[in-house]
Amino acid sequence: MVLGTLAQRAMRRASFLKGYFLGNRGLGAWALALTATVQSGGTFMGFPSLVYSHGWVVAIWISSYMVVPLTAFALIGKRVARFSRRLGAITLPDLLRERFGSPRVGLAASLFILFFLTFNMVAQFKAGALIMKVAWPDTGVFALPRNVPGSLDPAYYLGLGIFAFTVVGYTVIGGFLGAVWTDLLQSLMMFVGVLVLLVFAVSAAGGTEEATRKAVEATGPEYAFAPGYSKDGRLFLPLGLAVSFFLIWSFTGTGQPSSMVRVMASRNTQTMRRSIFLLAFYNFLIYVPLIMICICGRALIPDLPQGKTDEIVPRLALKTTSGVPGGSLIAGLILAAPFGAVMSTVSSYLVVIASGLVRDVYQRFINPVAGERRLRVLSGVVLASVGLIAVLANLRPVDYLQAIIVFSGTGAASTFLMPVVLALYWRRATAAGCMAGMVAGAGTVLLLMIAGWLGPDPLIGQATKFRPYFLLGLDPFPWGLAASLAAGVGVSLATRPPEPARVSDLFER
Amino acid sequence: MGAPSGRPVLERSAREARLALGVWAAAFVYTIVYCAPNAYGRTAESLTFILGFPDWVFWGILAPWSTCVAISAAFAFFTMEDEDLGPDRDDAPPGGGA
Numbered sequence: 001m002v003l004g005t006l007a008q009r010a011m012r013r014a015s016f017l018k019g020y021f022l023g024n025r026g027l028g029a030w031a032l033a034l035t036a037t038v039q040s041g042g043t044f045m046g047f048p049s050l051v052y053s054h055g056w057v058v059a060i061w062i063s064s065y066m067v068v069p070l071t072a073f074a075l076i077g078k079r080v081a082r083f084s085r086r087l088g089a090i091t092l093p094d095l096l097r098e099r100f101g102s103p104r105v106g107l108a109a110s111l112f113i114l115f116f117l118t119f120n121m122v123a124q125f126k127a128g129a130l131i132m133k134v135a136w137p138d139t140g141v142f143a144l145p146r147n148v149p150g151s152l153d154p155a156y157y158l159g160l161g162i163f164a165f166t167v168v169g170y171t172v173i174g175g176f177l178g179a180v181w182t183d184l185l186q187s188l189m190m191f192v193g194v195l196v197l198l199v200f201a202v203s204a205a206g207g208t209e210e211a212t213r214k215a216v217e218a219t220g221p222e223y224a225f226a227p228g229y230s231k232d233g234r235l236f237l238p239l240g241l242a243v244s245f246f247l248i249w250s251f252t253g254t255g256q257p258s259s260m261v262r263v264m265a266s267r268n269t270q271t272m273r274r275s276i277f278l279l280a281f282y283n284f285l286i287y288v289p290l291i292m293i294c295i296c297g298r299a300l301i302p303d304l305p306q307g308k309t310d311e312i313v314p315r316l317a318l319k320t321t322s323g324v325p326g327g328s329l330i331a332g333l334i335l336a337a338p339f340g341a342v343m344s345t346v347s348s349y350l351v352v353i354a355s356g357l358v359r360d361v362y363q364r365f366i367n368p369v370a371g372e373r374r375l376r377v378l379s380g381v382v383l384a385s386v387g388l389i390a391v392l393a394n395l396r397p398v399d400y401l402q403a404i405i406v407f408s409g410t411g412a413a414s415t416f417l418m419p420v421v422l423a424l425y426w427r428r429a430t431a432a433g434c435m436a437g438m439v440a441g442a443g444t445v446l447l448l449m450i451a452g453w454l455g456p457d458p459l460i461g462q463a464t465k466f467r468p469y470f471l472l473g474l475d476p477f478p479w480g481l482a483a484s485l486a487a488g489v490g491v492s493l494a495t496r497p498p499e500p501a502r503v504s505d506l507f508e509r
Numbered sequence: 510m511g512a513p514s515g516r517p518v519l520e521r522s523a524r525e526a527r528l529a530l531g532v533w534a535a536a537f538v539y540t541i542v543y544c545a546p547n548a549y550g551r552t553a554e555s556l557t558f559i560l561g562f563p564d565w566v567f568w569g570i571l572a573p574w575s576t577c578v579a580i581s582a583a584f585a586f587f588t589m590e591d592e593d594l595g596p597d598r599d600d601a602p603p604g605g606g607a
Contacts (some may be wrong), residue, residue, distance in 0.1 A: 225556075414545065
């Protein structure tokens, strides 16, 4: 909240929309590096749950984070930042609309963003509530009844309320900069929290080799190899999915509207170069330790039931620090990591969704002459309303946290990555081609998700009802990207080239 | 690298994008080609450890990841060029900017 208030003061220097939704294009290297890619509730809840459940194979599943700093910033970073300045764009739909001179393209982009990000945000609210629930002190006046059969879980709902109030509060007050600054602070807390937990978990388990041997004894040899251990014998990561996930993590970050907005907000290209360097080290020092921590978690807490594996990091933090002098303080620091990750994701998605509704729908289509005061009030109302909807959607907690996050990420990236790449690098790309690329990418992913939902369980991937149809053993993402590229190029070539006056300044200087 | 080389802006960006894609492709091919025979279909007896990691994790994931960290640093400081992103259209004086 304090950071949100400080951010509000900082953004008063410029026009409301550019300040509130883009931080006046002033992001530095640390802020850009640590907030532009996808550390989220999935990083500290869903991903650890997968390591705990399936073993070392999850190292392959996450391995493409090794190239994310390059794909996130070097692939389209400079072009996005340049186009957004030249076109006066402060959102992704803004950029596409101005690049192609097509309000329809902008509106379609806004609607796709709203659809995919809402899924992800609802899942993130659950993650936030779960961490609060696990961390809630069960002593004295704070004691709450837990897991009451046939009734609401008071700790979960209290956690949901505190989480929603905090994150929506500082985002309403501080807008984009409030979200970014709290992201930055939380990313640093995540870093410290993970490294502290690594020390506690590895020493408690007697090292990762010993932890692996114990886990293998409790499960089976598959825990140390690919395609991974599963209680029911399913293949968690056959080679086709390993290929798919290398594509997924390296390009979904690049194709996320929230990531593109942060690149638009970067101060200059020097900022991007430094961000590549910082993010390379940060990813390595977050993900490799998290895998080690959760392998140790399997040895230290071997019997978490199926529905509780999302809670391995907070439970491990509490277990390994109990009895240590100052243990609750250390546990609090560690727990701040997953809580920070969830808060930072939610705040950035809130800003993107609110900017889509206020800038791309209200200001463009309903009231183009709306004054600054009205836009300010409306932005706050939209943010609070979206938060309220996410809370209501979580009154009955959503299942399949990581599966929803993967779906939302791949869906959004399949929709936007190829059309944006074509818009930035190919002057022949047309509005119809961009629209076709978005529809084909989103449509392919959605069709394969529906086919998977309705079809029989192929016994690969995560054990979840929220699963896609794995065409030729691959995740929908590669198919979505291929369809989007083919449609974008094909339809652009089949339609009239853009007016030279519209594109010459963007491509010739 | 920092200072621009004088090439057109689009060409510079496209070259850097191609290099990034090249690194991505090399990491992808190495990781998958190494892990396919070394991580899949193994028996418990064949399990060995390097610095606490299963052998295939060390050579198939940690080694390329460390290399990519080094390449990313080199890319950031010696390959990627700085450029003027231009004025913000809304801030540009009348007649200036795009």
